[in-house]
Amino acid sequence: MSLAAASCWLSALSLTSNSRRSAPHSFIVFKSSHHPNHYPIRGKTTKLLPKSAPENEAKLLKFQQSQSDEYPHSNAGGRSTKTTTGRTQPSSPTSFGIQKKKGKKDNVVDSVEKQVETGNLQGAAFLNAVVKVYCTHTAPDYSLPWQKQRQYASTGSAFMIGEGKILTNAHCVEHDTQVKVKRRGDDTKYVAKVLARGVECDLALLSVESKEFWEGAEPIQLGNLPNLQDAVTVVGYPLGGETISVSKGVISRIEVTSYAHGSSELLGIQIDAAINPGNSGGPAFNDQGECIGVAFQVYRSNDVENIGYVIPTTVVSHFLEDYQKNGKYTGFPCLGVLLQKLENPALRACLNVPTNEGVLVRKVEPTSPASHVLKEGDVIVSFGNIRVGCEGTVPFRSTERIAFRYLISQKFSGDEAELGIVRGGQSMKVQVLLIPRVHLVPYHIEGDQPSYLIIAGLVFTSLSQPLIEEECEDDSIGMKLLAKARYSMARFKGEQIVILSQVFANEENIGYEEICNEQVLKLNGTWIKNIHHLAHLVDSCKDKYLVFEFEDNFLVVLERESAQVASPSILKAYGIPSQRSADLMEPYLDSVGQNEATDQHEFGDSPISSSEFGYEGLLWA
Numbered sequence: 001m002s003l004a005a006a007s008c009w010l011s012a013l014s015l016t017s018n019s020r021r022s023a024p025h026s027f028i029v030f031k032s033s034h035h036p037n038h039y040p041i042r043g044k045t046t047k048l049l050p051k052s053a054p055e056n057e058a059k060l061l062k063f064q065q066s067q068s069d070e071y072p073h074s075n076a077g078g079r080s081t082k083t084t085t086g087r088t089q090p091s092s093p094t095s096f097g098i099q100k101k102k103g104k105k106d107n108v109v110d111s112v113e114k115q116v117e118t119g120n121l122q123g124a125a126f127l128n129a130v131v132k133v134y135c136t137h138t139a140p141d142y143s144l145p146w147q148k149q150r151q152y153a154s155t156g157s158a159f160m161i162g163e164g165k166i167l168t169n170a171h172c173v174e175h176d177t178q179v180k181v182k183r184r185g186d187d188t189k190y191v192a193k194v195l196a197r198g199v200e201c202d203l204a205l206l207s208v209e210s211k212e213f214w215e216g217a218e219p220i221q222l223g224n225l226p227n228l229q230d231a232v233t234v235v236g237y238p239l240g241g242e243t244i245s246v247s248k249g250v251i252s253r254i255e256v257t258s259y260a261h262g263s264s265e266l267l268g269i270q271i272d273a274a275i276n277p278g279n280s281g282g283p284a285f286n287d288q289g290e291c292i293g294v295a296f297q298v299y300r301s302n303d304v305e306n307i308g309y310v311i312p313t314t315v316v317s318h319f320l321e322d323y324q325k326n327g328k329y330t331g332f333p334c335l336g337v338l339l340q341k342l343e344n345p346a347l348r349a350c351l352n353v354p355t356n357e358g359v360l361v362r363k364v365e366p367t368s369p370a371s372h373v374l375k376e377g378d379v380i381v382s383f384g385n386i387r388v389g390c391e392g393t394v395p396f397r398s399t400e401r402i403a404f405r406y407l408i409s410q411k412f413s414g415d416e417a418e419l420g421i422v423r424g425g426q427s428m429k430v431q432v433l434l435i436p437r438v439h440l441v442p443y444h445i446e447g448d449q450p451s452y453l454i455i456a457g458l459v460f461t462s463l464s465q466p467l468i469e470e471e472c473e474d475d476s477i478g479m480k481l482l483a484k485a486r487y488s489m490a491r492f493k494g495e496q497i498v499i500l501s502q503v504f505a506n507e508e509n510i511g512y513e514e515i516c517n518e519q520v521l522k523l524n525g526t527w528i529k530n531i532h533h534l535a536h537l538v539d540s541c542k543d544k545y546l547v548f549e550f551e552d553n554f555l556v557v558l559e560r561e562s563a564q565v566a567s568p569s570i571l572k573a574y575g576i577p578s579q580r581s582a583d584l585m586e587p588y589l590d591s592v593g594q595n596e597a598t599d600q601h602e603f604g605d606s607p608i609s610s611s612e613f614g615y616e617g618l619l620w621a
Contacts, residue, residue, distance in 0.1 A: 040171045040202065040260045040297045041280045041308075126289055129160040129220045130244060130282060131181045132237040133168055133206075134189060139175040140445065142467035143501065145452040146576055151177060157236030157282030158206065159291070162219035166206040167316070168281030169296050170197045171261040173204050175448055181208060184244050188212075196319075196329040199444050200262040200436075202296050202311065203319045204281075220283055222313045223290025226251050226269070234273045234295050234308070236282025249273025249306070256403040257309060260297045263443045263465075266332065266409050267402075268309050269293050275308035284310045314410075322412060330413040333434035335621040336368025337361050339404075342379065342390040352425030353379050359392045359404065366491045369433035375423065382420030383407045392621075405621045408434065440490040441465060441497060451531050451581045455538060455546070456563035457504035457570045458512070458556070460520065462531045463497040476517050480551070484519075496530035500550070504574050508566040512556055522549040529590075535580060536588035 133156040139149045158168035158181060166181060173179050173194050180189040190213045192206040208214070226232065230251045238245050249272040257268025271284065275298050283291040293310035322330055339359040342348050351360065358381040364371045374380075381387065386394045388404050396402035411417060411434050419430050443465045450467070453460045461467070468485055471477045484497060498520050505513045520528060523537045524547050538546065541560060548556040567579055 040169070041275055041277050041295065126218050126220055127235055127244060127246075128184050128216075129218055130235050130237075131158050131160070131166065131183050132156075133158045133172055133192075133281060134180040134182070135173050135176050136178040137175045138177045140449050140466070141470075142445075142450050142461075142464065143470050145450040145461050145501075145581065146578065148449075155237060155278055156280045157238075157278065157295070159235075159281075159283045160214075160217050160219045161222070161320075164207055164214060165195070166192065166208065167294065167320075168204050168206060169261070169294065170199050170202045170204045171296075172281045173197065173206070174261075179206065181206070181213075183213065183217075196323045198262075198319045198322075198329045198331070200259065200264040200332050201266055201315050201319050202259050202261040203294065203316060205320070205323060220291045221289075222316060223286055223288065223292050225254065225312055225314060226286055226292045228252070228254065230292075231287050232269075232271050232273055232292065232310070233285045233287075234271070234275060234279060234282060234310075235285065236279040236295060238276035238278035240276070245279075247274040249308075252307075254312070254400075256406050259311075264332065265403075265405060266315050267312050267406055269312050271308050271310055272306040273308060274306065318410070318412075325412075331436035332409050333411050333413050333415065334368070334437035335405075335408050335417075335432065335434065336365040336370045336437060337374060337380075337621050338363035339380070339392055339621055341392055348390070351377075351379055351422065353381070353422050355381070357381055357387055357389050358422060359388055359390070363489075365437070365489050367438040367489075367493055369435060373430045373432050374419075374421070377423070379422040380419055381422055381427075384418055408621060438490045438493055440488050440495060441468075441485040447583075449581065451583055452501075453531060453535050453538070453580045453584055454504075454567065454571065454576065455579075456508045456558050456566050457506045458509060458548075458558075459501045459504070460498055460531060460534060461501045463499050463519075467501075471517055478517065481517065481519060492529075494530055498528050498531050498534055500548070500556070504570055506566060506570050506573075508558070508563060508570070515556070518550050518554070520548050520550055523547065525549075532584055532586075532588050533590070535584045 134153070135156065136151055136153050138151040141147050141149050154172070156168060156172035158166045158172070161167050174197075176194060179192045179194060181192045182189045190208050190210045192208050194204055195207050196205040198204065228251050232249055232251055234247050234249070236245060237243075251269060252272050253270035255268065255270075256265050257270070258265050259268070269284075269292070273284075275295050279295045280297075282295050284293045284295055286292050291313065293312045294316060295308065296311050297309045299307035299309070318332070319329065338361075340362050342351070342353065342358050342360055347360075348356070348358070358379040361374055361376055361378040361380065363376065364374050383394070383404065384407070386407060388394055389401065391401075392404045393401040394404055394407055396406070408417070413435055415434050416431050417434055419432055421428055421430060441463050445464055445466065450461055450464060463481070463485060465485070468477055468482065481497075481499070488497075500515055500518050500520055502516045503509055503512050503514075520534070522528060523534060524541060524543055524545075526537055528534050528537070544560060546558045546560050546563060548558075550556070571577075571579060
């Protein structure tokens, strides 16, 4: 399925771009732009589901799926998937074994790191804190949203971090129906509960209530960010055996990396130690026995070898602190702007930027708080007290630079950031509220079950990246819809692209049977904001006809009363339990004014980033 999905998406991009940028951090997944060779590392999978991704991805990886944006990625976890506020005073994360390190004034991280001698970790007692994860998954069927797919099982790795908590990868427990863990040298499996799941950072927090499980446990301590060429030891339960596995290597690179499962870009550590399916969620240690990160994905290509990725402790501590403060995972914030590099001196002079720094604001997302503060044409020259270079980078340690968005990822949802900007040649400071990005076409579905509405056999649902992945297998998603999913921005909170997924043949809908995956724009002349809005329009309609308007002025007309009478018998004939999903039975609350952002309904006109069109002059922040 992932191969078909990637092929479908590549075909869509080929229509709009003559060249693509080839880079390890550029994934091709419907959720974001990721490289098809980047895979979340999945563990051993018991495949019961003929339509599931594990089998096809296994052919691609020779083992198998965070999705990086959700599919062709290799999570080191144990399975394959389709590949998904105000801030209080920070609380101390020491209970999770997090060790914070202060940085120098103009550097993101202190450049002075302790060097240690190579040691033998294989017999270390703290390896007993590394556990094996057994998960049973039941994923939604996005093409038939009233049901779920057949369950399948997988294995992965995890480790104890104190206070009765276990840390693993989100993709290891995605769509979980049962999670069990087993300690090293023990035959007993204990039921675990998923407390929090961070899709963006591919991390999940588990708990085990059994006191017996924790007897003699020694939680693993999180260490500082390592240096290049530091030794690293990856521990887990990969394929090839049932006992714990230890592999060694060195730190090859530290930079902002695409996360396959989360379709996001956060700080990542590249290593050359062997990471295989089942390693996902396992810790990576330095020579002092401190955990420097969590194994989560690999890069597969005929041109490279031994490229694995570890989630650093800076990202892990952000996830844990977020959970501690809010009692749930709220996500990584986003500035919500499309930026252009300012390497050209003439361009800087034209914008009245006196120094060799800053990035140009090309576009501001309408749903971002920055839309009330920043304008197109502004030049961002600083974030807090950190100066932003003309290539969109900031100082990192003493001799390195890193992508500007790294600074944003260190903030929490609801935080404010001070930006230094140049507007019309005038320097000024502005305050911007940071919140997670609102995606018009989501990468993951809240609550895991998609919404749907069936009217006289016409099945309506909202467009999502998992649905695109499923439908691309049969090439039933059109290029125009793919382009909208990739490039369009949400204009208001709650906006969705609503599509007519399929039509169940019946005499009431004669002539419409062949329609599938077409976007519906209006019902009886009213623009449709989301699928809940569509359900509300149908319920409140008093007209004789239901007139659905699609793109290119295509019409579907149903006689309203006749459609209502026919619907129950159609549902019974096709074995569908309900006319709509449970969430659409709730009263509709319009969070957007009748005329706000709905006068025009144009999609696909948003600027695109470098990873999407092969032009490195554009950046998302």
